[in-house]
Amino acid sequence: MSYTFTILSPTDTPLFTHEFGTSRSGGDGIARFTTAERAQNPFILHSALDIVEEAQWGQSTTATSAPMYLKHIDKYQNNFISCWITGGNVRFLLLTRPRDEALGLGSGGSGGGGARGSLAGGRAGLAGGAGLYSPTSPATEEAVKNFFVDVYEAWLKTIMNPFFHVGNGEVVKSPVFRARVAAAAKKYL
Amino acid sequence: MTPPQDATPKPPKYPADLQASMILPKQRASPASSLASLPYRRSNPSLHKLFESTTSISGSRPSSGTATPTASVVPGSVFSPGARQNGTGTPSTLPPGVSDEHRTLIQRAFVPHVSVLADAETEEMIRGKGLEGGLLQLLRPFGETVPGKVTIRDSIGASKSHEDFGIRFVNPNDGLGLPSQAGSGPTLHIDTANGQRDSARISSSSVRPRKVGGDVAQIEELVDRHLQYSEFNTHDPVPDYLNQGEPAAQSDSSSSPFYTLYLRRLLSGLPTVPHETFSHPVASIIAVSSKNPNPTEEFRRLYARQRDGDLRLPQWIDNEYLRYYVLVHEEETGDVTKSSQQFDSMKRHFGLNCHLLRLKSQQCIVSDDDAVRLPTCEWMSASEELAEIQQRETTDDITDPTPYIPDSDVTAIRTFVRELVAQSVIPHMERHVALWNDQVLARRRGISGRFMSLSKRWTPFGSSRNSSSPAMGSSNSNYDSLQGFYRPDAPEALMRKLADYCFMLRDWKLSLSTYDILRSDFQNDKAWRHYAGAAEMAALSALMSTAPLSSKTRTENIDTLIEAASYSYTDRQRSAAPYYALRTLALGLELLRLRGSSAADDAARWAARALEIGLVGAIGSALFTERVSACYAVRTGIGSLHLGSRRRKAAFWAIMAAEAWFRLEKALQAEKCLDTALRLSGTRAESKEGGAVGLPFPQMQAFIDDLRQQILGLRLQMRGYDEEGDEEEVRQSLEVEEATETLDKSPRAHRKSLIGAAPPMVVGPLSPALERGDEKGHDRFE
Numbered sequence: 001m002s003y004t005f006t007i008l009s010p011t012d013t014p015l016f017t018h019e020f021g022t023s024r025s026g027g028d029g030i031a032r033f034t035t036a037e038r039a040q041n042p043f044i045l046h047s048a049l050d051i052v053e054e055a056q057w058g059q060s061t062t063a064t065s066a067p068m069y070l071k072h073i074d075k076y077q078n079n080f081i082s083c084w085i086t087g088g089n090v091r092f093l094l095l096t097r098p099r100d101e102a103l104g105l106g107s108g109g110s111g112g113g114g115a116r117g118s119l120a121g122g123r124a125g126l127a128g129g130a131g132l133y134s135p136t137s138p139a140t141e142e143a144v145k146n147f148f149v150d151v152y153e154a155w156l157k158t159i160m161n162p163f164f165h166v167g168n169g170e171v172v173k174s175p176v177f178r179a180r181v182a183a184a185a186k187k188y189l
Numbered sequence: 190m191t192p193p194q195d196a197t198p199k200p201p202k203y204p205a206d207l208q209a210s211m212i213l214p215k216q217r218a219s220p221a222s223s224l225a226s227l228p229y230r231r232s233n234p235s236l237h238k239l240f241e242s243t244t245s246i247s248g249s250r251p252s253s254g255t256a257t258p259t260a261s262v263v264p265g266s267v268f269s270p271g272a273r274q275n276g277t278g279t280p281s282t283l284p285p286g287v288s289d290e291h292r293t294l295i296q297r298a299f300v301p302h303v304s305v306l307a308d309a310e311t312e313e314m315i316r317g318k319g320l321e322g323g324l325l326q327l328l329r330p331f332g333e334t335v336p337g338k339v340t341i342r343d344s345i346g347a348s349k350s351h352e353d354f355g356i357r358f359v360n361p362n363d364g365l366g367l368p369s370q371a372g373s374g375p376t377l378h379i380d381t382a383n384g385q386r387d388s389a390r391i392s393s394s395s396v397r398p399r400k401v402g403g404d405v406a407q408i409e410e411l412v413d414r415h416l417q418y419s420e421f422n423t424h425d426p427v428p429d430y431l432n433q434g435e436p437a438a439q440s441d442s443s444s445s446p447f448y449t450l451y452l453r454r455l456l457s458g459l460p461t462v463p464h465e466t467f468s469h470p471v472a473s474i475i476a477v478s479s480k481n482p483n484p485t486e487e488f489r490r491l492y493a494r495q496r497d498g499d500l501r502l503p504q505w506i507d508n509e510y511l512r513y514y515v516l517v518h519e520e521e522t523g524d525v526t527k528s529s530q531q532f533d534s535m536k537r538h539f540g541l542n543c544h545l546l547r548l549k550s551q552q553c554i555v556s557d558d559d560a561v562r563l564p565t566c567e568w569m570s571a572s573e574e575l576a577e578i579q580q581r582e583t584t585d586d587i588t589d590p591t592p593y594i595p596d597s598d599v600t601a602i603r604t605f606v607r608e609l610v611a612q613s614v615i616p617h618m619e620r621h622v623a624l625w626n627d628q629v630l631a632r633r634r635g636i637s638g639r640f641m642s643l644s645k646r647w648t649p650f651g652s653s654r655n656s657s658s659p660a661m662g663s664s665n666s667n668y669d670s671l672q673g674f675y676r677p678d679a680p681e682a683l684m685r686k687l688a689d690y691c692f693m694l695r696d697w698k699l700s701l702s703t704y705d706i707l708r709s710d711f712q713n714d715k716a717w718r719h720y721a722g723a724a725e726m727a728a729l730s731a732l733m734s735t736a737p738l739s740s741k742t743r744t745e746n747i748d749t750l751i752e753a754a755s756y757s758y759t760d761r762q763r764s765a766a767p768y769y770a771l772r773t774l775a776l777g778l779e780l781l782r783l784r785g786s787s788a789a790d791d792a793a794r795w796a797a798r799a800l801e802i803g804l805v806g807a808i809g810s811a812l813f814t815e816r817v818s819a820c821y822a823v824r825t826g827i828g829s830l831h832l833g834s835r836r837r838k839a840a841f842w843a844i845m846a847a848e849a850w851f852r853l854e855k856a857l858q859a860e861k862c863l864d865t866a867l868r869l870s871g872t873r874a875e876s877k878e879g880g881a882v883g884l885p886f887p888q889m890q891a892f893i894d895d896l897r898q899q900i901l902g903l904r905l906q907m908r909g910y911d912e913e914g915d916e917e918e919v920r921q922s923l924e925v926e927e928a929t930e931t932l933d934k935s936p937r938a939h940r941k942s943l944i945g946a947a948p949p950m951v952v953g954p955l956s957p958a959l960e961r962g963d964e965k966g967h968d969r970f971e
Contacts, residue, residue, distance in 0.1 A: 012885045039892050043841045043845075046886060050821075
C-alpha cells in the first residue's frame, strides 16, 4: 500500500507533499510507486479537486454542520482519494494505491492478501474476496480519519507561526511538520 | 516558441554550424527512406478518395459535426427553427459546443434490414455493368438514406416525419453469427461455405470479405489506418479531416472525426444473432430479370427456396417477413411492352409490393455524359473497408476502381428505394407493431398475462407445439436453453421483435416499455444474452426519447440498465460478448453526455468502465480516454466560479489521452489532446519566453513539457522527409535537438511499428526522471 499526501491551498497550489508506504503488517513505510505512477499522482490529485469542490458544498451527512472529513471522494483506476478540508479551504488529499493483491489483481488472489493487509486496507472487503481493499469500509475510513486529525493538529500549529504566511501560498518547509505527518502515517496507515 | 498547431507546424530551425548539420540529415534521411517504401504512403488517388470519402461521411450531417461554441444554430439542435428532425432533439438544452451528431448516428444505425435476392440473369446483367457485387452492390449505397421525408405513424397514432431514415440492403447469410475472436486479425474472413451453396446468390461472398461487423479488433485496425493516413498526409493540399485541425476545430472538444468513425464502424454491419432482431430481415427483395422466359415461375422458385429451400435462414429467424418482387427491365435490349405487361400481371398478384426497375445494361465509363460515381457505402463493416483499402494499396492502378453508373439508373433506383420504404416496408412494420401490440403485448401486460407468465414457470406450457426442438419438452419456458434462442413464434420473440421495430421506427416510448417487460421475462428464463440485449435497448430507448429525464430516474433506472447489460454481456456464462458490452457502454455514454451536467459524470464513468474492463484495444483506449475528457468538459459548472465544473478532470484525462496517443505514435492526435488539456487547465500552451505556465504542480509542468517535446520529436520524425528544402528556415532550438536525440535512440522501433499492425506500447522514456538523465548524457552536443 502506497500513499501520497498533499496539502493544497485554496488556489490549488501544493503546499506540502509527502509520500510514504504503509507501516502496518510489516510494511516498511516506503512508497512503492512505479515511475509512471509517480508522474501520474499529481494529475490524479489535481483532478480530484473537482470532486472535492462538489463534495464540499453537498449536503452534510451529519445533522449539525458540514464535516471536515469528506471521506473517500474519488477514484482513478486503482488510486483512491480521501479528503479533509479545513476551515480555511485548505485541502488535505490522501491518495491510496493498494497493492495489487489487495485489489484482487495479483496472481495470489485474495487468499494471502487479507492477512498482510494494513489496517487501512479494511478487513470487511467486498463480497468477492475477504482481503479486497475497500475505501469505504469503516476500518479504512477510521484509520484515514485518525491520520487526518493528527495532521490537522500539526497543521494548525504550523500556521499559527507568525512567520508563516499560508495565505500567500507559502510552501511548508518545516521539518517538524514533516516528522509529525510521518509519525501520524506510521501510527495509523 | 509559438504553440504548435496541428496542421501547420512551424518548421524548426536547424543549427547552421557544421557539426550539427552533420548529425541531423542522417537521422532525417532514415525515416524518409523507410516511408517511401510503405504501401500507404503511395499517394494513390483512388486510395485517397477512399479515405477522403470516409471522412466526408463523418460529417455527413452537413454542419452538426463542427460544433463550435455557436452550435445552437446548427441543424440538429433544438433551438434551430427549421430543425431537420423536428422534435427529436434532446429536451434538455444542449450545452454549448455539444452537437447532436452521435444521437443522429445511433438513430441512423438501427434501421430495417432488407435482404436482396436476385436470379442469375439479373446478376449477370449487373455484373456486366462492372459491379462485381451484383444487385446488392448496386442498391446498397442508395438504401442508406431514403430521399425525401419518411412519415411514420407511431403506436398512438401520431405521425412524425424523418428526413434521415434509411434501410440496409444486406445479404442475410452474410451476417450470421458473431465473428470468432480467434479469426479476428488482418486476415479477412472468407465465407466459402456460403458462397458455394448457390450460384445465383447475391453477393459473391467467396471473394468478398464478410459484410458483418462486430469485430472490435478490426474496427481498431481500420481506425488505425485512417490515423496513419492522417499522420502522413499532413501537408497534402487536399481537403480532408486534417484541415479540421485548425485552431477553430481545436476548440471543439466534442469529438474527433476518428471517434465518430469508430462509433460508426461499431454500429455498421450488425451481426445477425438470436438475441436481437435488428439485423433480421424485415423484408426481402426478390428480383427477376425480364429476360427470363417465365418470370412468374422464377419468382415462385426463388420464393420457395427462400422459404423452405437452401436459402432458408436459421430457424431462430422469423420466416414470415415481407417479400417484395422486383422485375428488372433492361432498357437497351428488353421489350418494354412485354415487361410492362408482365408487371401488370405482377401488380394484380402482389398488390403494392412489386416494382419495375428499369436499368441500363451497358457499362458506363467516367467520360460518359451522365456518368455518376457509385456512392461509397457509409455503413460498410470494418472488415469490408479494410479489404478495400488493402486492395487499393496493393494495386498500382491509378484509376478509381469504383464503378460508374448512368444517371438514369440512379434516378430509377432512388425512386425504387423510396417506394419500397414508404409504401411497403414502413406500413408493413407499422402494421406488425399494431398487431403485436394488440395481440401479444396487451395480453402479456394484462392481469391474465401476468398470471400466464407466472403459471408458465410451473406448468409445461407450450411444449406440444414445439416438438421440433428437442430441448423444449423438458423446459417449462419458451427458451431453448441448449441452443440459446426463442422460437420465432414464441411470445417473447414476438415482443422482442415488436420492441425492435418500435426502436427502428423511433417510437421510443413503446419500445422502452416493451423492453422492460421482456427484461423480466428473460431474467426468469435465465436467458442472459437476451436479458442483456433487452436491458441495453431499454437504456438506449430511455435515453433516445425526447422526454426530460429526472436525475433520479436516470441514476435509478438507466444506470442499473447499463450496468446489467454490460455485466451480462461480459461476465455471465462463458459466452462473453465484449462487442455488445462495448456497444452498450459507448452508446450509453454518448447519449448521457448529450444530457449535460450531472449525466456527463455518468457518461465519463461508463467510458472509464469500458477502459477498465478492457473492452477496447490500444486505439480504442486512446479514443475513449479522449472521450472521457470530452464528457467531463461538457460540465461547465454554475456561476462565475464555475462551481461543480469538471475542468481539472477533463484536463487530466486529456493528458492521459495525449500520452496514449504518443505511445501509439500519433503525434497529431497527441498534440491536439495536449492543447485541449492546457486550454482546459486555463493555461496557454507556452508563453513567449518559453515558460511560465501556470500549472500548480511543478511535477505536472515537467511532465507536460517532456511530453510536448517528445511529441515534437515524433512529429519531426514523421515529416522528416519533406523538410529537405527548408534549411534556410532552420532555427536553433533546444527542444528540437533534444527531441531528435530521443529519436536517434530507437529509429528501428519507430520504423517497425509503421509497417506492422501493432505499434509498440512504450517508445522512449516518458518519465521526467529518465528524461532528465538523457539530457545530461547528451550535453556534449550543445
